[in-house]
Amino acid sequence: MTAPDNIRPFGPRPEEQRLLAGCLAQDRLAQKALYDRYKDAMFTLCQRVLVDPELAQDALQEAFVAIFNSLGAFRGESTLGAWIKTIVVRTAYRKLRKQGPLEEPLDPHMEGESIDWGDHLAAEHLEKAMAALPAGYRNVFVLIEVEGYAHKEVADLLGISVGTSKSQLYHAKRYLQRLLTAKGIR
Amino acid sequence: MNPSEKNRQTLREAIRQLPQHAAPGDAWERIAQQLDPAAEETGHETLSGAVDELPTYPAPAGLWQRIERKLPGSRKTWLAPAIGWAATLLVIFSVWLALPRFELIPPQADQQTEVLIPDPARLHDWQEARAAEESLAFACLDSLTAEPELDSLLSQYRRVAASLDSLALLIEARPLSEPAQGRFSRQEQRRKQLLARIQQKGCE
Numbered sequence: 285m286t287a288p289d290n291i292r293p294f295g296p297r298p299e300e301q302r303l304l305a306g307c308l309a310q311d312r313l314a315q316k317a318l319y320d321r322y323k324d325a326m327f328t329l330c331q332r333v334l335v336d337p338e339l340a341q342d343a344l345q346e347a348f349v350a351i352f353n354s355l356g357a358f359r360g361e362s363t364l365g366a367w368i369k370t371i372v373v374r375t376a377y378r379k380l381r382k383q384g385p386l387e388e389p390l391d392p393h394m395e396g397e398s399i400d401w402g403d404h405l406a407a408e409h410l411e412k413a414m415a416a417l418p419a420g421y422r423n424v425f426v427l428i429e430v431e432g433y434a435h436k437e438v439a440d441l442l443g444i445s446v447g448t449s450k451s452q453l454y455h456a457k458r459y460l461q462r463l464l465t466a467k468g469i470r
Numbered sequence: 471m472n473p474s475e476k477n478r479q480t481l482r483e484a485i486r487q488l489p490q491h492a493a494p495g496d497a498w499e500r501i502a503q504q505l506d507p508a509a510e511e512t513g514h515e516t517l518s519g520a521v522d523e524l525p526t527y528p529a530p531a532g533l534w535q536r537i538e539r540k541l542p543g544s545r546k547t548w549l550a551p552a553i554g555w556a557a558t559l560l561v562i563f564s565v566w567l568a569l570p571r572f573e574l575i576p577p578q579a580d581q582q583t584e585v586l587i588p589d590p591a592r593l594h595d596w597q598e599a600r601a602a603e604e605s606l607a608f609a610c611l612d613s614l615t616a617e618p619e620l621d622s623l624l625s626q627y628r629r630v631a632a633s634l635d636s637l638a639l640l641i642e643a644r645p646l647s648e649p650a651q652g653r654f655s656r657q658e659q660r661r662k663q664l665l666a667r668i669q670q671k672g673c674e
Binding site: 310312315316319323324325326327328331332337341344345348349352353399400401402403404405406407409410411429430457 | 511512513514516517518519520521522523524525526527528529530533534536537538540541542543
């Protein structure tokens with residue numbers, strides 16, 4: 285049994301609907317309210333993927349302009365937040381690719397190591413280690429481990445295969461572990 | 471044992487004795503890359519815990535203003551075309567103002583000079599001569615009080631003293647005693663009146 289067309293499984297809540305209507309009518313206050321609601325989370329995502337604050341700022345700006353310009357295309361097939369995040373991720377990924385190729389060669393010394401995160405890992409150490417990851421690894425690691433995307437979603441978002449996503453994550457973790465060990469954190 | 475059964479047994483024995491090859495050393499690594507890495511991790515909760523504690527970074531202040539400027543209906547989006555239109559209109563208006571001056575005003579320029587310094591060579595026509603004379607007379611009368619330099623200007627004209635007679639001569643006017651005739655009689659009357667007024671006022 286399929287749901288009628290007018291019922292959206294993830295449709296916006298009434299409050300979001302009002303916000304959406306305002307944004308679609310180019311109401312600046314509504315647009316600012318929407319921006320304020322998601323700006324920090326989205327900037328954090330951009331910052332983690334791109335590392336460079338200036339690039340992250342540019343990505344967030346580009347993403348929100350795109351969001352407001354294409355809000356009419358939001359069909360309520362996901363939550364508004366998820367839809368916004370999709371645009372932010374794609375914008376950040378585009379910027380990342382402009383920085384250089386993402387297919388980093390594998391480090392042969394990492395082959396065969398097992399991953400052991402130990403008993404405790406401080407967030408600040410993880411943050412620094414993530415920033416030191418090669419861009420391609422970092423992107424997939426952030427999206428899957430931090431943002432909670434599944435491999436299939438990452439594959440769809442970035443236009444890569446599920447296998448590539450899994451491989452990148454695997455190597456990201458190996459790399460991370462090695463970085464943390466080298467710094468004596470683990 | 472018939473021959474065919476014996477053959478099958480020989481084959482089975484040969485297969486049993488086939489050597490077993492070892493799997494390549496990196497086979498598992500290749501497989502593991504395609505599996506969920508979390509399955510072979512130790513202390514995955516540690517990583518999850520650290521991820522949960524990662525900070526959120528505040529978006530830079532002033533970023534909204536940058537975004538706002540790029541949105542439809544922003545001040546910039548209507549201001550830029552408005553400035554463009556205003557500049558275009560200003561240019562058109564300036565050209566409109568300038569054009570008549572360039573086209574219509576001769577190099578010798580202003581009207582006052584033309585009135586005060588008539589060129590006798592151009593005044594062969596009676597009507598033109600009288601019109602110029604009238605203009606001169608009016609200009610003289612009007613400027614007696616308002617423009618004291620008039621006498622000086624007149625006297626500088628071709629070094630001729632600015633007397634009424636000399637003015638009349640310059641514009642080829644007929645003497646006052648000459649009777650009016652033809653269709654210019656009324657204008658002639660008018661001319662006489664004007665010259666009389668000039669004499670009374672002392673425009674010499």
